């Protein structure tokens with residue numbers, strides 16, 4: 001089922017969900033003050049994060065909490081296996097609403113779902129997939145997660161147009177984004193074309209090409225203001 005092309009773009013504006021990604025718990029209050037849909041804790045980038053830390057965060061935050069452990073193969077700093085991944089996250093899971101799970105850790109998806117957590121099934125590549133590869137990846141991610149997230153690396157302008165087309169045609173919900181700073185301008189356009197989620201920062205980017213949440217909101221407001 002593709003995006004409902006009959007809906008006005010302004011309707012899409014209300015569907016867009018901004019996630020602020022942080023790599024240090026000291027950034028949490030600044031992120032929460034921007035009132036994002038969710039805050040992502042990049043556990044692979046943090047020195048320490050304890051259940052007590054998350055209990056304190058939960059007491060003052062009504063938004064959604066997303067836990068992410070990004071592998072080194074997909075752009076992060078976690079080099080452990082799936083069982084180490086589970087050990088790293090299990091004591092923190094009670095405080096989370098959502099968990100990002102890469103395919104290599106997906107053998108634990110049923111356990112995460114049994115704890116009533118929403119799964120963002122993610123894949124990050126430094127390549128630009130063709131249509132079949134994108135569709136196959138989307139289908140595989142949907143076998144274990146409610147929200148597939150596909151982050152790719154456009155190499156030329158034609159790839160940017162192609163990626164927008166994949167996003168329009170993909171089943172929803174989906175998160176489609178890009179790696180690197182070369183095509184950062186695609187991030188808001190992917191939102192407009194049907195990606196339901198955008199990762200932003202609130203002062204400390206966790207990835208190249210991220211916009212501050214206020215920038216992203218303003219770009220989207222200007223892009224859609226005539227709708």
Ligand SMILES: O=C1C[C@@](O)(C(=O)O)C[C@@H](O)[C@@H]1O
Pocket residue numbers: 021040042068070100122124151177178179180199200206207208210
């Ligand atoms: O996968 C993503 C997207 C991201 O890499 C970005 O480019 O904004 C930031 C990560 O923290 C997040 O888990």
